Amino acid sequence: MSVEALDRVAIPAGLxxxxxxxxxLPPVKLRRxxxxxxxxxxxxxxxxxxxxxxxxxxxxxxxxxxxxxxxLAPARRTRAPSPEHWFGTDMLGRDIYSRVVYGARVSxxxxxxxxxxxxxxxxxxGLVSGFLRWADGVIMRVMDGLMSIPPILLAVxxxxxxRGSVQNVIMSxxxxxxxxxxxxxxxxxxxxxxxxxxxxxxxxxxxxxxxxLRHILPNTLAPMTVQATYICASAMIIEAILSFIGAGTxxxxxxxxxxxxxxxxxxxxxxxxxxxxxxxxxxxxxxVNLLGDGLRDALDPRMAKEY
Amino acid sequence: xxxxxxxxxxATIPVMAxxxxxxxxxxxxxxxxxxxxxxxxxxxxxxxxxxxASLGLDRPFLVQFxxxxxxxxxxNLGTSMFTGLPVTKMIAQRLExxxxxxxxxxxFAILVAVPLGVVAAWRAGSxxxxxxxxxAVFGFxxxxxxxxxxxxxxxxxELEWLPVQGYTPLSEGLWPWFSNLILxxxxxxxxxxxxxxxxxxxxxxxxxxxxxxRTARAKGIGQSGxxxxxxxxxxxxxxxxxxxxxxxLLIGGAVVTESVFVIPGLGRLTIDAILRRDYPVIQGVxxxxxxxxxxxxxxxxxxxxxxxxxxxx
Numbered sequence: 001m002s003v004e005a006l007d008r009v010a011i012p013a014g015l016x017x018x019x020x021x022x023x024x025l026p027p028v029k030l031r032r033x034x035x036x037x038x039x040x041x042x043x044x045x046x047x048x049x050x051x052x053x054x055x056x057x058x059x060x061x062x063x064x065x066x067x068x069x070x071x072l073a074p075a076r077r078t079r080a081p082s083p084e085h086w087f088g089t090d091m092l093g094r095d096i097y098s099r100v101v102y103g104a105r106v107s108x109x110x111x112x113x114x115x116x117x118x119x120x121x122x123x124x125x126g127l128v129s130g131f132l133r134w135a136d137g138v139i140m141r142v143m144d145g146l147m148s149i150p151p152i153l154l155a156v157x158x159x160x161x162x163r164g165s166v167q168n169v170i171m172s173x174x175x176x177x178x179x180x181x182x183x184x185x186x187x188x189x190x191x192x193x194x195x196x197x198x199x200x201x202x203x204x205x206x207x208x209x210x211x212x213l214r215h216i217l218p219n220t221l222a223p224m225t226v227q228a229t230y231i232c233a234s235a236m237i238i239e240a241i242l243s244f245i246g247a248g249t250x251x252x253x254x255x256x257x258x259x260x261x262x263x264x265x266x267x268x269x270x271x272x273x274x275x276x277x278x279x280x281x282x283x284x285x286x287x288v289n290l291l292g293d294g295l296r297d298a299l300d301p302r303m304a305k306e307y
Numbered sequence: 308x309x310x311x312x313x314x315x316x317x318a319t320i321p322v323m324a325x326x327x328x329x330x331x332x333x334x335x336x337x338x339x340x341x342x343x344x345x346x347x348x349x350x351x352x353x354x355x356x357x358x359x360a361s362l363g364l365d366r367p368f369l370v371q372f373x374x375x376x377x378x379x380x381x382x383n384l385g386t387s388m389f390t391g392l393p394v395t396k397m398i399a400q401r402l403e404x405x406x407x408x409x410x411x412x413x414x415f416a417i418l419v420a421v422p423l424g425v426v427a428a429w430r431a432g433s434x435x436x437x438x439x440x441x442x443a444v445f446g447f448x449x450x451x452x453x454x455x456x457x458x459x460x461x462x463x464x465e466l467e468w469l470p471v472q473g474y475t476p477l478s479e480g481l482w483p484w485f486s487n488l489i490l491x492x493x494x495x496x497x498x499x500x501x502x503x504x505x506x507x508x509x510x511x512x513x514x515x516x517x518x519x520x521r522t523a524r525a526k527g528i529g530q531s532g533x534x535x536x537x538x539x540x541x542x543x544x545x546x547x548x549x550x551x552x553x554x555x556l557l558i559g560g561a562v563v564t565e566s567v568f569v570i571p572g573l574g575r576l577t578i579d580a581i582l583r584r585d586y587p588v589i590q591g592v593x594x595x596x597x598x599x600x601x602x603x604x605x606x607x608x609x610x611x612x613x614x615x616x617x618x619x620x
Binding site (some may be wrong): 244281 | 325448460
């Protein structure tokens with residue numbers, strides 16, 4: 001009952017009513033709109049802006065690149081950065097700036113595809129595992145087994161089986177990341193199943209598919225989004241590592257890992273060949289990680305305190 | 308306690324079985340027929356068939372799998388398709404550099420990360436805390452080979468303080484061995500340090516809010532005594548867990564670090580095996596590393612009871 005309401009109630013004689021207290025704290029003015037959002041979640045804003053910038057760079061690569069990224073120019077090999085070749089040229093005379101711009105396409109494609117695919121498959125496996133008791137034991141033992149193979153090695157082993165192609169890179173990293181998502185989803189499902197509102201839904205006669213759709217799925221979205229950004233960052237690093245050791249994106253496609261692999265032999269004398277793709281890869285991964293940290297804090301304040 | 312140890316050891320068996328089945332299936336479905344490779348170009352189909360039978364490749368999948376597991380248990384990982392040497396021998400030759408690198412990195416990372424995490428928790432919210440956590444985000448984001456080349460360029464090429472690349476066996480002296488491992492260990496340790504520092508800070512914050520910390524402070528125990536004896540000991544279980552889980556990062560990162568610093572270890576062996584499509588070697592390395600990883604985490608679980616006597620099973 002509010003103070004105003006109390007005034008209107010007839011107060012029996014002899015009963016003192018505490019006077020209304022003045023507001024000690026000034027009202028918190030929550031800034032709305034874009035600026036307010038940036039103020040409250042600076043990491044989401046910075047990370048998100050950088051990611052958008054990189055997406056724009058990948059999409060507009062044909063317009064941003066100065067020359068064809070695969071054009072050979074043997075006369076202009078390993079030139080240092082200059083106004084003509086901003087990031088220099090590699091040992092085949094290809095323009096590193098143009099190659100780096102096109103390389104964003106591979107990294108972002110791999111990162112986003114792996115995040116999306118492993119989230120979808122992991123969600124399905126996690127739901128099955130969380131709802132079907134008899135399948136849970138078997139599925140989780142398989143996931144434990146897959147998780148005990150270090151992800152890079154697992155991806156390397158899978159890549160050794162297939163031809164190097166962007167699709168195969170995506171598939172290999174996705175398989176390596178699925179166990180983590182399914183464990184997360186299963187954990188969420190198991191804790192949600194104990195919630196009173198799920199019991200209430202069961203008691204009301206709601207069928208299992210409807211319970212999953214209405215009560216379970218919406219609650220897995222927040223942790224899965226956060227997990228997906230981290231998977232995206234880790235997938236971009238693994239793609240670069242696979243390409244760097246020669247088991248990833250085919251060398252004909254300019255990717256950051258490939259440019260670095262090509263510059264490896266010359267890194268002591270021509271460090272700029274490795275420097276620029278390394279810089280872009282690091283900034284991209286940092287942007288996605290910032291976005292993930294910010295989303296975690298924004299979506300789950302309880303977790304924000306833990307880290 | 309003993310029952311728990313036995314239960315925990317038994318629980319690793321299905322995990323190991325899944326790893327073995329998965330890795331064996333890789334070889335089983337791998338393109339290229341080993342029998343055809345051995346038989347050579349001049350062989351008739353009948354020759355290939357005979358060689359396949361002599362290798363036992365015409366038997367059912369599960370029989371071959373059982374055979375393969377039997378061999379692994381007897382420390383036989385097959386022979387390399389490229390060099391013709393036993394895989395166990397090839398791995399044994401490359402084991403020292405990799406184990407050295409991982410051991411130095413592990414010690415270095417724990418020595419750096421735990422104090423960083425403790426200080427960040429102690430001064431939570433301060434500029435120092437923010438700096439340490441910002442460093443942790445960078446550690447997660449900058450890939451190991453980028454850090455590696457940067458360190459090698461600055462400290463080896465420009466300043467000439469340390470050797471650029473290569474590896475010196477421990478038998479040739481402690482300093483030559485160690486000096487070659489400093490830069491690779493720092494590069495490899497970055498992600499690991501970020502991971503451990505974050506979890507240390509998080510668990511320390513939780514522990515520092517407990518009543519017994521206030522009691523210790525009331526008793527007049529000094530700040531460092533509280534942080535490192537009362538708080539850190541109680542925060543040790545999650546930290547040790549993450550150190551165990553993080554070994555996977557070290558294993559994956561070692562493959563790349565060895566390639567950047569030209570260290571002739573298991574990572575180089577793996578990369579060479581991939582380029583040559585030498586499946587038995589790839590298989591052997593994956594099995595070895597995975598079992599190592601499972602074993603480390605088994606040890607971590609067993610160490611819990613020593614670290615925290617409150618845990619009873």
